[in-house]
Amino acid sequence: RTPALALLLGLLSFFTLPCLHSRRVLDTVVSEPGPGLPWYSRVVYVDDQVIYVYTSGMQRAEPRPVWMAQNEGPEFWDERTWWAQRHQKWFKASLNTLGQLYNQSEGFHIIQMKYGCDLREDNTTWGFYQDSYDGRDFLTFDTESMTLGAADIGAQITKRRWDAEVFDNQQWKRYLEERCIPWLRSSLEYGKETLQRKVRPTARVSDRSSHDGLTTLSCKVSGFYPQDITVTWLRNGENRQQETYSEGILPSGDGTYQTWVAMEIDPKIKAHYSCHVEHESLLEPLSISWGKEFVCVSVFLSYDPAGSQKHGSTGPSFLPMWPERDV
Template sequence: MERCFSVLLLGVVGPPCSGSSSHSLQYFYTGVSEASQGLPRFVAVGYVDGQPMDHYDSNTRKKVPAVPWMRKVERDYAELWRNSKRRSSELVFKQSLVNLQNYYNQSDGFHTFQLMYGCELRGDGGKGGYIQFGYNGRDFIALDKETLTWTAADTQAQRSKRKLDADRAGNQYQKSYLEETCIEWLRRYLDYGKETLLRTERPVVKVTSQAEHDGTETLVCQAHGFYPKAIETTWRRDGEVMDHATFRRDVAPNSDGTYHAWLSIKVDPKDRDRYRCRVGHDSLLEPLDFAWEETASNLGLIIGCVVGAAVALLVAGIVGIYFYKKHQDGYRAASSE
């Protein structure tokens, strides 16, 4: 049930917490009980495949495209764009914060109420969707769209569950939205932004080594500059997957819209050559294996050759100029006789 509500705290809306091998449309709403240092009381951000597409906040009260292709959507669906329900959601969030403070018997102070919802088109043709609310960075309540009931995270959320479960028609509407309307809009956005969203960028992979104090060695595999976000990376020893010994960081975005990934493993230096980093991505015809290679000596040799060649060219040039000058001096001397 948990979907990383912590990234939405204080109105800082971040990208989805987990990647997808297919395509997704997601929305993140955050309301706060008190404005502080210019922080909006309400923020809403939409994402397609983890990329921001539009933004709304209570300070500007405008829905603003976050990428150029969204301006085409705004133009073609002007009426729907103008009638966006972000403003009404802002009012609902304001009242909900008051209700939740009463549920938890809390006094005035800084509190957050968050909504996360979205849909997914999977690579195998399947569909997914979710609607979930959080309070003060923790799970509050989520829709089970198969049973058309809500799952409460704690005792206080049971009050909301009873009200929402009773609205069978409303729950059916939410299910239809996730499985039909949301999917339809996802397909539209993918078509409008296809040059960006449907492209593939091949990962650049590098394996480095770092000696440790205990005599072991850490091999680090870095893949960067790839798109889409979904990527499969594993450390293998003699072909065997070493997940239990692998330390990895989450796939993270780069400033240019691509992504990078990082994973490491501690090894005995004597066994270093038995390890390979395997990388699989949509941009590759098949997964590729990468091993650590000692490049320092080769780099020194290359630099030495380049410097040597440059020096040789410089000397040849000086010698050439000297003999050319001597030749010209001789020619002038012969002409004067």
């Protein structure tokens, strides 16, 4: 895989778990850095918002939104920097060790580690950890069985060392309950005007001629927040999801999202077609019929507030399992 593709695959899998709110840490390490691509970077997200960044070039953790800078003082950022620099050293050793495991001496290689926690609608919590090497799964932590899963022989070697030397499954329980979820709640409170807002979608149906006399119906939905949304085509009230296609949910560029869903029909067959939109900002779903243009333009903001330990060991010189305990 190309370097860009490996990086993209990791980023695309970053926001894949449905939840009410989430906190994610993404560490990326590359063997051949370049302009705009430092050899080590850490990006921390709450939901879809970057809350702070550290890179090997900056050598300092820096807040991104104003509400993070205003609510956390110098001591907080000093500690974030300390942890990032600790992982930076650890990852440098990991690149060398993984090169030996896979008998690689040169070329572009990338390590990505993703971990964090989710706060779900029923107020339950969930922890997440996964890492990859060159765009392929390496190790995954199963929070149900509290065990590590290895993707290949190289990962199995690392897993055996971790199980024997450093692995403590209670570490994840403590991280989830004592660090990740409390900081997620704090961030949600700091940035509630952004993170907990609800913006109603605008929807529009259109059509165009297709091949062989068919017609393509398109339903474009835009301007909504948060990201999760369900858009389906109905024929005579029945869901036709298997016959539709879409390019997914994309940023609109103004802090909201957009998507479109299309379906080919035979206009000679008489039927009633409508686009069905469900979003948490709506009191009831939108239903936009083909041939009857409907645009929803109402927008309102609302929110519903949710209610460090350092250690001196340098650890083994391979891909680190342990999360930043206070991130």
